[in-house]
Amino acid sequence: MSFAFHRPGSLDAAIAVASEHGEAARFLAGGTDLMIQINRGRAAPKHLISLAGLGLDTIGESEGEHVIGALATLDAVVTHPAFQTGLVALTQASAVVGGRQVRNIATVGGNIVNASPAADLVPVLLALEATVDLRGPAGTRSMPLDRFLVGRGRTERRPDEILTAVRFDKPPAASATWFLKAGRRKAMEISVICVAAHLVRGGKARIAIGAAAARTVRVPAAEALAEKEGAAAFREAGRIAADAVSPIDDVRASARYRKLLVATLVERALAACADRLGKDGR
Protein backbone atom coordinates (compact mmCIF):
# COMPACT_ATOMS: atom_id res chain seq x y z
CA MET A 1 0.00 0.00 0.00
CA SER A 2 1.69 3.09 -1.17
CA PHE A 3 1.03 5.97 -3.46
CA ALA A 4 2.56 9.14 -4.81
CA PHE A 5 1.40 12.24 -2.97
CA HIS A 6 0.71 15.31 -5.08
CA ARG A 7 0.36 18.81 -3.69
CA PRO A 8 -0.71 20.88 -6.72
CA GLY A 9 -0.57 24.67 -6.56
CA SER A 10 -3.83 25.30 -8.38
CA LEU A 11 -7.12 23.63 -9.20
CA ASP A 12 -6.11 23.32 -12.86
CA ALA A 13 -2.86 21.62 -11.86
CA ALA A 14 -4.84 19.22 -9.63
CA ILE A 15 -7.19 18.41 -12.52
CA ALA A 16 -4.24 17.86 -14.87
CA VAL A 17 -2.72 15.29 -12.49
CA ALA A 18 -6.08 13.55 -12.22
CA SER A 19 -6.56 13.50 -15.99
CA GLU A 20 -3.12 12.01 -16.47
CA HIS A 21 -3.67 9.13 -14.04
CA GLY A 22 -7.40 8.46 -14.48
CA GLU A 23 -8.84 5.84 -12.15
CA ALA A 24 -5.45 5.37 -10.44
CA ALA A 25 -5.73 8.82 -8.85
CA ARG A 26 -7.95 10.05 -6.05
CA PHE A 27 -8.45 13.56 -4.72
CA LEU A 28 -7.77 14.00 -1.01
CA ALA A 29 -9.84 16.44 1.04
CA GLY A 30 -9.92 15.56 4.75
CA GLY A 31 -9.26 11.89 4.09
CA THR A 32 -11.26 10.68 7.09
CA ASP A 33 -13.11 8.20 4.89
CA LEU A 34 -10.56 7.62 2.13
CA MET A 35 -7.73 6.76 4.52
CA ILE A 36 -9.87 4.13 6.23
CA GLN A 37 -10.83 2.67 2.82
CA ILE A 38 -7.15 2.53 1.89
CA ASN A 39 -6.15 0.96 5.21
CA ARG A 40 -8.85 -1.70 4.80
CA GLY A 41 -7.71 -2.44 1.24
CA ARG A 42 -10.99 -1.25 -0.31
CA ALA A 43 -9.26 1.52 -2.23
CA ALA A 44 -5.74 1.39 -3.61
CA PRO A 45 -5.00 4.64 -5.44
CA LYS A 46 -1.55 5.03 -6.93
CA HIS A 47 -1.77 8.81 -6.73
CA LEU A 48 -3.31 11.00 -4.04
CA ILE A 49 -3.94 14.59 -5.06
CA SER A 50 -4.24 16.98 -2.14
CA LEU A 51 -6.86 19.71 -2.47
CA ALA A 52 -5.57 21.59 0.59
CA GLY A 53 -4.59 25.23 0.24
CA LEU A 54 -6.53 25.84 -3.00
CA GLY A 55 -9.13 28.15 -1.49
CA LEU A 56 -11.97 25.64 -1.42
CA ASP A 57 -12.59 25.87 2.33
CA THR A 58 -14.64 29.06 2.58
CA ILE A 59 -18.28 29.38 3.59
CA GLY A 60 -19.83 32.47 2.06
CA GLU A 61 -23.03 34.03 0.87
CA SER A 62 -24.26 36.35 -1.83
CA GLU A 63 -27.55 38.21 -1.86
CA GLY A 64 -29.55 35.18 -2.83
CA GLU A 65 -27.62 32.09 -1.81
CA HIS A 66 -25.24 30.36 0.56
CA VAL A 67 -22.11 28.73 -0.86
CA ILE A 68 -20.15 26.13 1.11
CA GLY A 69 -16.71 25.31 -0.26
CA ALA A 70 -16.08 21.60 -0.65
CA LEU A 71 -13.15 21.67 1.78
CA ALA A 72 -15.04 23.45 4.57
CA THR A 73 -14.83 21.17 7.59
CA LEU A 74 -17.92 19.83 9.32
CA ASP A 75 -16.75 21.72 12.42
CA ALA A 76 -16.80 24.95 10.40
CA VAL A 77 -20.43 24.26 9.49
CA VAL A 78 -21.35 23.49 13.11
CA THR A 79 -19.98 26.82 14.31
CA HIS A 80 -21.01 29.00 11.36
CA PRO A 81 -23.20 31.94 12.48
CA ALA A 82 -25.48 31.74 9.40
CA PHE A 83 -26.49 28.15 10.20
CA GLN A 84 -27.79 28.53 13.76
CA THR A 85 -31.46 29.47 13.21
CA GLY A 86 -33.48 28.78 10.04
CA LEU A 87 -30.72 26.54 8.64
CA VAL A 88 -29.98 24.79 11.92
CA ALA A 89 -30.41 21.36 10.29
CA LEU A 90 -26.99 21.88 8.67
CA THR A 91 -25.48 22.27 12.14
CA GLN A 92 -27.50 19.39 13.60
CA ALA A 93 -26.38 17.01 10.86
CA SER A 94 -22.73 18.08 10.83
CA ALA A 95 -22.53 17.77 14.63
CA VAL A 96 -23.29 14.04 14.61
CA VAL A 97 -20.65 12.93 12.10
CA GLY A 98 -17.98 11.02 14.02
CA GLY A 99 -16.34 12.62 17.03
CA ARG A 100 -14.86 16.11 17.23
CA GLN A 101 -11.50 14.82 16.02
CA VAL A 102 -13.16 13.67 12.79
CA ARG A 103 -15.27 16.82 12.35
CA ASN A 104 -12.15 18.98 12.64
CA ILE A 105 -10.79 17.30 9.50
CA ALA A 106 -13.75 15.82 7.57
CA THR A 107 -15.18 18.02 4.84
CA VAL A 108 -18.57 18.88 3.39
CA GLY A 109 -17.39 17.86 -0.08
CA GLY A 110 -16.19 14.51 1.20
CA ASN A 111 -19.53 13.82 2.83
CA ILE A 112 -21.18 14.43 -0.57
CA VAL A 113 -18.83 12.70 -3.03
CA ASN A 114 -18.49 9.53 -0.97
CA ALA A 115 -22.16 9.09 -1.77
CA SER A 116 -22.75 6.99 1.29
CA PRO A 117 -26.51 6.41 1.59
CA ALA A 118 -26.05 7.20 5.30
CA ALA A 119 -24.16 10.51 4.88
CA ASP A 120 -25.69 12.81 7.48
CA LEU A 121 -25.31 16.16 5.73
CA VAL A 122 -26.71 15.01 2.38
CA PRO A 123 -30.42 14.82 3.36
CA VAL A 124 -30.24 18.38 4.65
CA LEU A 125 -28.66 19.61 1.42
CA LEU A 126 -31.26 17.69 -0.61
CA ALA A 127 -34.08 19.21 1.44
CA LEU A 128 -32.58 22.63 0.64
CA GLU A 129 -32.51 21.69 -3.08
CA ALA A 130 -28.78 22.30 -3.23
CA THR A 131 -26.68 22.47 -6.39
CA VAL A 132 -23.11 21.15 -6.70
CA ASP A 133 -20.34 22.86 -8.67
CA LEU A 134 -17.87 20.64 -10.52
CA ARG A 135 -14.65 21.66 -12.20
CA GLY A 136 -12.84 19.51 -14.74
CA PRO A 137 -10.59 19.71 -17.80
CA ALA A 138 -13.42 21.19 -19.88
CA GLY A 139 -14.33 23.86 -17.36
CA THR A 140 -17.07 24.09 -14.75
CA ARG A 141 -20.56 22.70 -14.62
CA SER A 142 -23.30 22.68 -12.02
CA MET A 143 -26.15 20.30 -11.39
CA PRO A 144 -28.76 19.65 -8.73
CA LEU A 145 -27.45 17.44 -5.93
CA ASP A 146 -30.51 15.26 -6.53
CA ARG A 147 -29.18 14.46 -10.02
CA PHE A 148 -25.53 14.23 -8.90
CA LEU A 149 -26.25 11.31 -6.55
CA VAL A 150 -26.57 8.09 -8.53
CA GLY A 151 -26.35 5.23 -6.05
CA ARG A 152 -24.33 3.73 -3.25
CA GLY A 153 -20.86 5.25 -3.68
CA ARG A 154 -21.75 6.47 -7.17
CA THR A 155 -22.15 10.03 -8.43
CA GLU A 156 -22.10 11.90 -11.73
CA ARG A 157 -18.56 13.13 -10.94
CA ARG A 158 -15.94 12.10 -13.50
CA PRO A 159 -12.61 10.91 -12.07
CA ASP A 160 -10.84 14.14 -13.09
CA GLU A 161 -13.57 16.46 -11.84
CA ILE A 162 -13.34 18.26 -8.50
CA LEU A 163 -16.46 19.03 -6.54
CA THR A 164 -15.62 22.63 -5.61
CA ALA A 165 -18.71 23.85 -3.76
CA VAL A 166 -22.31 23.20 -2.84
CA ARG A 167 -24.81 26.06 -2.98
CA PHE A 168 -28.46 26.62 -2.12
CA ASP A 169 -30.91 29.54 -2.15
CA LYS A 170 -31.36 31.45 1.07
CA PRO A 171 -34.66 30.24 2.49
CA PRO A 172 -37.37 32.83 3.15
CA ALA A 173 -37.61 34.25 6.68
CA ALA A 174 -40.74 32.24 7.47
CA SER A 175 -39.08 28.86 7.11
CA ALA A 176 -37.43 26.26 9.28
CA THR A 177 -35.26 23.16 8.93
CA TRP A 178 -34.74 20.18 11.21
CA PHE A 179 -32.55 17.06 11.18
CA LEU A 180 -33.04 13.86 13.14
CA LYS A 181 -30.86 10.79 13.26
CA ALA A 182 -31.34 7.36 14.76
CA GLY A 183 -28.24 5.34 15.54
CA ARG A 184 -27.48 2.55 17.94
CA ARG A 185 -26.00 5.07 20.35
CA LYS A 186 -25.89 8.85 20.62
CA ALA A 187 -22.37 9.56 19.39
CA MET A 188 -19.86 8.20 16.89
CA GLU A 189 -22.43 6.16 15.03
CA ILE A 190 -23.43 5.62 11.42
CA SER A 191 -27.07 6.50 10.88
CA VAL A 192 -29.64 3.71 10.93
CA ILE A 193 -31.99 6.33 9.50
CA CYS A 194 -31.56 10.08 9.18
CA VAL A 195 -34.18 12.58 8.10
CA ALA A 196 -34.11 16.24 7.12
CA ALA A 197 -37.16 18.46 6.76
CA HIS A 198 -37.51 21.96 5.38
CA LEU A 199 -40.81 23.75 5.89
CA VAL A 200 -41.68 27.13 4.40
CA ARG A 201 -44.74 28.90 5.77
CA GLY A 202 -47.46 29.10 3.18
CA GLY A 203 -47.10 25.76 1.49
CA LYS A 204 -43.72 24.30 0.73
CA ALA A 205 -42.25 21.21 2.35
CA ARG A 206 -39.13 19.26 1.51
CA ILE A 207 -38.24 15.92 3.09
CA ALA A 208 -35.11 13.86 2.48
CA ILE A 209 -34.14 10.53 4.01
CA GLY A 210 -30.76 8.86 4.43
CA ALA A 211 -29.88 5.18 4.95
CA ALA A 212 -33.26 4.08 3.58
CA ALA A 213 -32.27 3.30 -0.02
CA ALA A 214 -29.17 2.95 -2.21
CA ARG A 215 -28.84 6.73 -2.10
CA THR A 216 -30.29 9.58 -0.07
CA VAL A 217 -33.75 10.32 -1.45
CA ARG A 218 -36.46 12.93 -1.41
CA VAL A 219 -40.05 11.78 -1.02
CA PRO A 220 -42.27 14.07 -3.14
CA ALA A 221 -45.55 12.34 -2.26
CA ALA A 222 -44.91 12.90 1.43
CA GLU A 223 -43.83 16.49 0.76
CA ALA A 224 -47.13 17.25 -0.97
CA LEU A 225 -49.03 16.06 2.09
CA ALA A 226 -46.79 17.86 4.57
CA GLU A 227 -47.48 21.12 2.77
CA LYS A 228 -50.98 21.02 4.25
CA GLU A 229 -49.31 21.36 7.71
CA GLY A 230 -50.79 20.19 11.00
CA ALA A 231 -50.29 17.09 13.14
CA ALA A 232 -52.49 14.79 11.04
CA ALA A 233 -50.80 15.80 7.78
CA PHE A 234 -47.36 15.30 9.29
CA ARG A 235 -48.29 11.83 10.56
CA GLU A 236 -49.64 10.85 7.15
CA ALA A 237 -46.53 12.26 5.47
CA GLY A 238 -44.44 9.99 7.70
CA ARG A 239 -46.51 6.96 6.72
CA ILE A 240 -46.23 7.75 3.02
CA ALA A 241 -42.49 8.34 3.33
CA ALA A 242 -42.07 4.93 4.98
CA ASP A 243 -43.91 3.33 2.06
CA ALA A 244 -41.79 5.19 -0.46
CA VAL A 245 -38.36 4.05 0.73
CA SER A 246 -36.66 0.68 0.24
CA PRO A 247 -34.25 0.12 3.14
CA ILE A 248 -32.19 -3.02 3.59
CA ASP A 249 -31.61 -5.43 6.45
CA ASP A 250 -28.07 -5.13 7.74
CA VAL A 251 -26.06 -5.47 10.96
CA ARG A 252 -27.42 -2.16 12.25
CA ALA A 253 -31.15 -2.68 11.79
CA SER A 254 -33.82 -4.58 9.90
CA ALA A 255 -35.60 -3.07 6.92
CA ARG A 256 -38.87 -3.23 8.85
CA TYR A 257 -37.45 -1.30 11.79
CA ARG A 258 -36.00 1.28 9.41
CA LYS A 259 -39.43 1.89 7.90
CA LEU A 260 -40.89 2.41 11.38
CA LEU A 261 -38.12 4.90 12.06
CA VAL A 262 -38.79 6.76 8.80
CA ALA A 263 -42.47 7.20 9.68
CA THR A 264 -41.67 8.49 13.17
CA LEU A 265 -38.69 10.67 12.33
CA VAL A 266 -40.38 12.33 9.33
CA GLU A 267 -43.39 13.19 11.48
CA ARG A 268 -41.18 14.52 14.28
CA ALA A 269 -38.91 16.52 11.97
CA LEU A 270 -41.91 18.21 10.34
CA ALA A 271 -43.46 18.92 13.74
CA ALA A 272 -40.17 20.41 14.92
CA CYS A 273 -40.07 22.70 11.89
CA ALA A 274 -43.68 23.81 12.53
CA ASP A 275 -42.86 24.33 16.19
CA ARG A 276 -39.93 26.58 15.31
CA LEU A 277 -42.06 28.56 12.88
CA GLY A 278 -44.65 29.06 15.62
CA LYS A 279 -42.13 29.97 18.33
CA ASP A 280 -40.30 32.54 16.29
CA GLY A 281 -43.62 34.16 15.38
CA ARG A 282 -42.74 33.83 11.73
Place this chain on the structure above:
Amino acid sequence: MTRQPLALTINGEIHDVMIEPHWSLLHVLRHELGLTGTKENCLEAECGVCTVLLDGKAVNSCILLAEQARGRSIVTIEGLGDPEHLHPLQAAFIEHGAVQCGYCIPGMILSAKSFLDERPGRVPSEAEVREALSGTLCRCTGYQKIVDAVIAAARQMSARPEAARRAP
Protein backbone atom coordinates in the same frame (compact mmCIF):
# COMPACT_ATOMS: atom_id res chain seq x y z
CA MET B 1 8.75 4.15 -2.98
CA THR B 2 11.40 6.74 -2.32
CA ARG B 3 11.22 8.71 0.86
CA GLN B 4 10.40 12.40 0.83
CA PRO B 5 11.72 15.08 3.19
CA LEU B 6 9.13 16.63 5.49
CA ALA B 7 9.59 19.31 8.14
CA LEU B 8 7.04 18.93 10.93
CA THR B 9 6.49 21.52 13.65
CA ILE B 10 5.83 19.53 16.80
CA ASN B 11 5.51 21.12 20.24
CA GLY B 12 7.14 24.27 18.89
CA GLU B 13 10.20 22.53 17.43
CA ILE B 14 10.88 21.72 13.80
CA HIS B 15 11.65 18.06 13.09
CA ASP B 16 13.09 17.06 9.72
CA VAL B 17 12.05 13.55 8.77
CA MET B 18 12.20 11.39 5.67
CA ILE B 19 8.79 9.83 5.14
CA GLU B 20 7.00 7.46 2.83
CA PRO B 21 3.91 9.20 1.41
CA HIS B 22 1.44 6.75 2.94
CA TRP B 23 2.69 7.12 6.52
CA SER B 24 0.22 8.50 9.00
CA LEU B 25 1.17 11.28 11.35
CA LEU B 26 0.78 8.74 14.17
CA HIS B 27 3.36 6.45 12.56
CA VAL B 28 5.85 9.29 12.20
CA LEU B 29 5.34 10.51 15.77
CA ARG B 30 5.80 7.09 17.36
CA HIS B 31 8.13 5.21 15.04
CA GLU B 32 10.29 7.93 13.52
CA LEU B 33 10.43 10.45 16.35
CA GLY B 34 9.93 8.25 19.42
CA LEU B 35 7.08 10.43 20.69
CA THR B 36 5.20 7.48 22.18
CA GLY B 37 2.90 9.54 24.40
CA THR B 38 0.49 9.48 21.46
CA LYS B 39 -1.09 6.01 21.56
CA GLU B 40 -2.02 3.58 18.82
CA ASN B 41 -5.09 1.39 18.86
CA CYS B 42 -8.02 1.17 16.43
CA LEU B 43 -6.42 3.00 13.47
CA GLU B 44 -9.91 3.93 12.23
CA ALA B 45 -10.71 7.16 14.11
CA GLU B 46 -13.09 5.36 16.43
CA CYS B 47 -11.27 5.39 19.77
CA GLY B 48 -9.36 8.67 20.01
CA VAL B 49 -6.20 7.43 21.75
CA CYS B 50 -4.12 8.87 18.89
CA THR B 51 -5.51 12.40 19.33
CA VAL B 52 -3.10 15.28 18.78
CA LEU B 53 -3.70 18.98 18.20
CA LEU B 54 -3.37 20.30 14.64
CA ASP B 55 -3.34 24.10 14.65
CA GLY B 56 -4.92 23.84 18.09
CA LYS B 57 -7.74 21.48 17.14
CA ALA B 58 -8.04 17.83 18.17
CA VAL B 59 -7.59 15.37 15.29
CA ASN B 60 -7.08 11.62 14.96
CA SER B 61 -3.43 11.19 13.95
CA CYS B 62 -4.07 7.58 12.88
CA ILE B 63 -5.95 8.54 9.70
CA LEU B 64 -4.15 11.81 9.01
CA LEU B 65 -1.27 11.52 6.57
CA ALA B 66 1.94 13.07 7.86
CA GLU B 67 1.89 15.02 4.57
CA GLN B 68 -1.37 16.67 5.65
CA ALA B 69 0.47 18.18 8.64
CA ARG B 70 3.06 19.87 6.44
CA GLY B 71 3.30 23.56 7.34
CA ARG B 72 0.96 23.21 10.30
CA SER B 73 1.53 23.19 14.04
CA ILE B 74 1.25 19.92 15.97
CA VAL B 75 1.00 19.53 19.74
CA THR B 76 1.35 16.13 21.38
CA ILE B 77 1.01 15.24 25.05
CA GLU B 78 4.79 15.63 25.38
CA GLY B 79 4.30 19.34 24.62
CA LEU B 80 1.80 19.98 27.37
CA GLY B 81 3.84 20.55 30.50
CA ASP B 82 6.28 18.51 32.56
CA PRO B 83 6.24 17.06 36.09
CA GLU B 84 7.26 20.42 37.58
CA HIS B 85 4.87 22.49 35.46
CA LEU B 86 1.71 20.50 34.87
CA HIS B 87 -0.98 21.86 32.59
CA PRO B 88 -4.16 22.52 34.64
CA LEU B 89 -5.83 19.58 32.87
CA GLN B 90 -3.00 17.24 33.86
CA ALA B 91 -3.13 18.48 37.47
CA ALA B 92 -6.91 18.07 37.59
CA PHE B 93 -6.76 14.52 36.18
CA ILE B 94 -4.31 13.55 38.95
CA GLU B 95 -6.28 15.32 41.66
CA HIS B 96 -9.57 13.68 40.64
CA GLY B 97 -8.17 10.19 40.20
CA ALA B 98 -9.30 10.31 36.56
CA VAL B 99 -6.54 7.96 35.38
CA GLN B 100 -6.67 4.19 35.69
CA CYS B 101 -4.71 2.25 33.08
CA GLY B 102 -3.80 5.56 31.45
CA TYR B 103 -3.80 4.45 27.83
CA CYS B 104 -6.56 6.84 26.71
CA ILE B 105 -5.40 9.74 28.86
CA PRO B 106 -3.08 11.58 26.41
CA GLY B 107 -5.92 11.62 23.87
CA MET B 108 -8.45 12.49 26.56
CA ILE B 109 -6.41 15.46 27.80
CA LEU B 110 -5.75 16.81 24.30
CA SER B 111 -9.43 16.37 23.31
CA ALA B 112 -10.36 18.32 26.44
CA LYS B 113 -7.75 21.01 25.75
CA SER B 114 -9.03 21.53 22.19
CA PHE B 115 -12.57 21.85 23.52
CA LEU B 116 -11.75 24.23 26.39
CA ASP B 117 -9.51 26.41 24.22
CA GLU B 118 -12.46 27.03 21.87
CA ARG B 119 -14.35 28.70 24.70
CA PRO B 120 -11.87 30.54 26.90
CA GLY B 121 -13.23 31.84 30.18
CA ARG B 122 -16.30 29.58 30.11
CA VAL B 123 -16.94 26.60 32.39
CA PRO B 124 -18.82 24.00 30.33
CA SER B 125 -21.71 21.86 31.56
CA GLU B 126 -21.27 18.15 32.21
CA ALA B 127 -23.34 17.37 29.08
CA GLU B 128 -21.10 19.59 26.93
CA VAL B 129 -17.97 17.88 28.24
CA ARG B 130 -19.41 14.43 27.60
CA GLU B 131 -20.29 15.42 24.04
CA ALA B 132 -16.85 16.94 23.50
CA LEU B 133 -15.14 13.74 24.66
CA SER B 134 -17.43 11.34 22.78
CA GLY B 135 -14.73 10.63 20.19
CA THR B 136 -12.32 9.46 22.89
CA LEU B 137 -13.03 6.13 24.55
CA CYS B 138 -11.99 5.00 28.04
CA ARG B 139 -12.60 1.38 28.97
CA CYS B 140 -11.63 1.72 32.66
CA THR B 141 -13.18 4.64 34.40
CA GLY B 142 -16.83 5.07 33.48
CA TYR B 143 -15.89 8.67 32.57
CA GLN B 144 -17.30 10.39 35.67
CA LYS B 145 -13.94 11.31 37.17
CA ILE B 146 -12.64 12.38 33.75
CA VAL B 147 -15.62 14.70 33.28
CA ASP B 148 -15.18 16.05 36.83
CA ALA B 149 -11.49 16.71 36.14
CA VAL B 150 -12.19 18.58 32.87
CA ILE B 151 -14.76 20.82 34.57
CA ALA B 152 -12.38 21.47 37.47
CA ALA B 153 -9.62 22.36 35.00
CA ALA B 154 -11.98 24.68 33.13
CA ARG B 155 -12.71 26.50 36.42
CA GLN B 156 -9.00 26.78 37.12
CA MET B 157 -8.19 27.96 33.59
CA SER B 158 -10.91 30.62 33.56
CA ALA B 159 -9.76 31.88 36.98
CA ARG B 160 -6.01 31.74 36.18
CA PRO B 161 -5.60 31.82 32.39
CA GLU B 162 -1.81 32.28 32.66
CA ALA B 163 -1.40 28.72 34.00
CA ALA B 164 -2.91 27.33 30.80
CA ARG B 165 -1.12 29.73 28.49
CA ARG B 166 2.34 28.62 29.56
CA ALA B 167 1.88 25.41 27.64
CA PRO B 168 1.79 25.57 23.80
